[in-house]
Amino acid sequence: MIKRKSERKRLIIMVILFLVVLLACMTMKVWIWRESHPPVSMTVDLTKDLVMEFKGADGNGTVEIIKNPVTVTGPDEWDEVDRWLENLDYEIQPDAALSNGDTVTVRVQYDEQLAAHLGIEVQNSEKRLTVEHLVNDKSIQTGKNSQDMDVEIIDGIEVPVAWGLDEEAKLEYVQGQKKAQQIVVPDAEETQDDPAKTIEWLKGTGTEKVPEMVFSNYGSALEHGLSGSEEFRIETQTTDGSLRYKVVTRN
Secondary structure (H helix, E strand, O other): OHHHHHHHHHHHHHHHHHHHHHHHHHHHHHHHHHHHOOOOOEEEEOOOOOEEEEEOEOOOEEEEEEEOOOOEEOOOOOHHHHHHHHOOEEEEEOOOOEOOOOEEEEEEEOOHHHHHHHOEEEEOOEEEEEOOOOEOOOOEEEEEOOOOOEEEEEOOEEEEHHHOOOHHHHHHHHHHHHHHHHHEEOOOOOOOOOOOEOOOEEEOOOOOOOOOOEEOOHHHHHHHHHOOOOEEEEEEEEEOOEEEEEEEEOO
16 A cells, blocks of 8 residues: 555656656747747848949949938847848949949848848838939030130039049039939129139028038038038049049038
């Protein structure tokens, strides 16, 4: 009788131990699955703030990405997410021989498996843009400006011959001037005594002041000025035939 009770007690203990081990294994399995399949807790819009620039002549234009500050929205921001963002790649089609009015498609390529592992929901990985601002250089005229300087007139913009610009720099300057004309802040007192200066004051759209800086391309200079809160203009400078753009703020 005592022996039977002992065996029954031992059996109960073994069953309890088995159940404890089984429960621990199931708990571990669920934990591992959750770690490898986290719920979607972050969203990423891959093209919301994508900025691109079309450059060159109409019919032979090119495109480049100026910036794409991707922001992760959600409760978690890990080092792994930063590494995932750093490995984003871009495919642009077409990217050459562009004409105004063409459509360019940008696809942001990313690690889909890692995104799923991190619980990232990707939005808008593709964006279509219409080509614009390319320069019409089919008909170039010559003449003199208000300072009696010899100029080439390209797509309605005067380019002083004395600057000695190469063809690429001429197109870049003309393109920049045409963009600036769209966001002009009129100034009745401004004169054209210095033909190397843009006479238009532009208005920044930011909330803080930005320092005056010199850039090698107009697009970067314009972007810098617009990021500030002050009115600014862009002055052109030439060095050994190369054009530079200085952002000057109004005090």
